[in-house]
Amino acid sequence: MPANTNFSRLAPLTEDALSRQLKEYQLTLTSLGHFTAHKLTSVTNTSLPCHRICYITGSPIKYTIHGADMTLKQGDVLYTPPNTIYSASGEDPVLLPEFLFLYFKVLPHHREQAFIRMMETSRKIRVFHALCSPVEFYFRTIMEEYEKMRPGYYQKIHSYLMLIVMELLRRKDFVKAAPASPAAASHADLLLNKAVSYITARLNTPLRISQVSSACGVSESYLYRIFSSGLGMSPKAYIVSCKMEYARTLLKEQNMTITQISRELGFANPNHFSNAFYSVTGVRPSQYSAGTGKN
Numbered sequence: 001m002p003a004n005t006n007f008s009r010l011a012p013l014t015e016d017a018l019s020r021q022l023k024e025y026q027l028t029l030t031s032l033g034h035f036t037a038h039k040l041t042s043v044t045n046t047s048l049p050c051h052r053i054c055y056i057t058g059s060p061i062k063y064t065i066h067g068a069d070m071t072l073k074q075g076d077v078l079y080t081p082p083n084t085i086y087s088a089s090g091e092d093p094v095l096l097p098e099f100l101f102l103y104f105k106v107l108p109h110h111r112e113q114a115f116i117r118m119m120e121t122s123r124k125i126r127v128f129h130a131l132c133s134p135v136e137f138y139f140r141t142i143m144e145e146y147e148k149m150r151p152g153y154y155q156k157i158h159s160y161l162m163l164i165v166m167e168l169l170r171r172k173d174f175v176k177a178a179p180a181s182p183a184a185a186s187h188a189d190l191l192l193n194k195a196v197s198y199i200t201a202r203l204n205t206p207l208r209i210s211q212v213s214s215a216c217g218v219s220e221s222y223l224y225r226i227f228s229s230g231l232g233m234s235p236k237a238y239i240v241s242c243k244m245e246y247a248r249t250l251l252k253e254q255n256m257t258i259t260q261i262s263r264e265l266g267f268a269n270p271n272h273f274s275n276a277f278y279s280v281t282g283v284r285p286s287q288y289s290a291g292t293g294k295n
Contacts, residue, residue: 018169025115027161031103032146037096042089047232049241050103053079053164055130055139058098060091075131079168081116083232100139104161109245110200113193119168128171138164191216192230195223199239203246205266209235244280247273251289258285 030050036058056076063070064087065080071091072078080086090097106112130136138160145153145160198215199207212235213223227235243265250261262273277285 018166021118022162022166024111026107027104027158027165028107029102029104029157029161032101032142032157034098034100034143036098037090039096042087044087045085046087047083047085048080048103050082050105051079052084052101052103053077053168054099054101055136056097056099059095061088061097061099062091063088070127072127073129075129075136076127077130077135077164077168078127079119081119082112085232100143102139102142102161102164105245107249109242109249110197113196113200117193119165128168130167133167135164135167138167188226188230191218191223192226195227195235196238199235200242203243203266204264206268207239207266240276240280244277247277247285248281248288251285258289261285 034057035054054077056072056074056078058074060071060073063072063078065084106115142157142160145157195212195216198212209220209223213220216223218226223235227233227238231238233241247261247265250256250264251258256264258274259270262270265273267273267276274285277283277288281288
């Protein structure tokens, strides 16, 4: 059969580097919504235990993150990793702040720091202007899908979340560096990454802070400083947070009893595990997994 000259042949579709990177992660929304202030208020030195992307829809908001001051205006998008300490307040006493927000988690947990590095948020703040861009459409679509909950809404929402992240990664010119010594920040970041990698590789052991500091070749006091500066929490709190995040996954997705999960996470006994889980989540493991029939 002769070739149809009305069609031109394209080269075979091949996977690009960014697409390969993003395939390594699973992004799951934990909360979303539209925040509207009823009066002019401010927050000081607060943090959230999750990844956050917000899209400014109202009057300007003043932020201070990593010691850097900035003003986000209507159409700006801000990404911050978990436990980023920030202060924020409205700039206009008449027009109150409004923004859309997405809170999400990144799995697998041991790859989370690599995701944060990919987003280039180590001592930097990811922000760019998105008014009349695809990102604005993605945000609006996510909110609409959640409100109407049409068939397939869950998959569609998470597809658009990944598209928003892709746009952030494409727009690398919109990065505002915090005023810090590059050499000092780089050294601290390397140590923090080493400590985090050491911890995530040993979640099934009863980790001690002295082990982590020894593995990184630093004192315990210095380890506390870099964790506080980089993650906004102590090494012990980070270890517990990682273990409980892993526990939540095991409780939901694996056919394991609470006793088995306790052993898997390196706890001396199920009671110690149950108390740690309660301190982080506010519920007992048995309550969390009640719907699965595990005990």
